Amino acid sequence: MGCETSKYAAVPYEEKLRLFEQVKGDERFAHYLYGCYECGVCVAVCPSARFYDFSPRWIAQALAREDADLVYKFMNEDVWDCSQCFSCDKCPRKNSPGGLITILREVAVRNGLKSAKDALEGYGRIIYKIISTGTQVAPDMLQPAAFPDWGPHVKEISENLQWWRRALPPETLHTTETSWDVSEQTLRELYLIWHVTGVMEMIKQVDEGLHMILMDVMEEKLEEAGFDLEATAED
């Protein structure tokens, strides 16, 4: 059942409470949760609720009741079923279950929960692309083995990608490894942002190998530009 927590009975309550306190301590929390009329609008508009045993209302209510057991269960399972579309922001009480789920996910990632590692495992290259180039989708992701559901057409796309991209009018789109050309200046600024906002630390918690290769890419670029990463981290 969707609210059954016995699976996590072996996890000490103190640990569940510690994580809950981190969620509640987030500065966005008070702006995302005001109460619940039990009207069910959030569930009615939620696309994930149609396909999974998932309810944004359960999550908002468990947080409002401060039910650390149930919140822990949601953090390990349900929050990864949300598509983060924020349709649930239609809440007449002005709650944002989608926003609460963002916080729950961030706490799961920061604490290196297995659920976060499992959920993000399939997105390694996408995370790598966003962090290292600022563009999420690389045209060369379109490979027959990765997209068998696209049918035979994807083989033709992948084989001719380089030429088809060159046919696009803006020269900045003549790329296959990134969605568009990204300037060195943009990259340097991005890398600094990832460092000073703690994003790199989050990645380290869920995928140490990915963190390692990203640091390799960044160190070189930032050193070339004369930035001192260690000094930046201390600021």
Place this chain on the structure above:
Amino acid sequence: MNDTVKIGKCVIRTDLHYLVDSHCWVRFNDDGTLTVGITDVAQNMAGPVLHVYIRKKGMRQKGQNLATIESGKWVGPLKAPVSGEIVEANLALEKDPGLVNRSPYGDGWVMRIKPLKLEEERGALLSGAEAVEAYRRKIEEQSIKACAEVAECEPK
């Protein structure tokens, strides 16, 4: 002599050494250097490799990144199996990264390194039946499906 063992569809060569956790193989060369590459298990998990970015020179400590390997949906490091100096990178991989898939233990080698403290670090490298057993355990424990002999569903 048969020097290969198959786990599902993945090949493990018993004449090489392995750091199983890093999916890395090592060959001891006569000149004291080590040739390093990724295993058949790793290339099966990655799928068709699109890019291999190789460090071309410098010292690397054990566990540091030697090369970044990218496939359609996956990216990962080749971690240095031992500490040492990079003496040669397989530049053919930059033009033809698919070598890693077609010949992971041959033409798809990634680099040669001159080890710094081999005696201290070689204990972690497994070979022969011991390596095969360790890999078999890892594949089972982590439910690595890439080695399962299943019908391909690639479009024809």
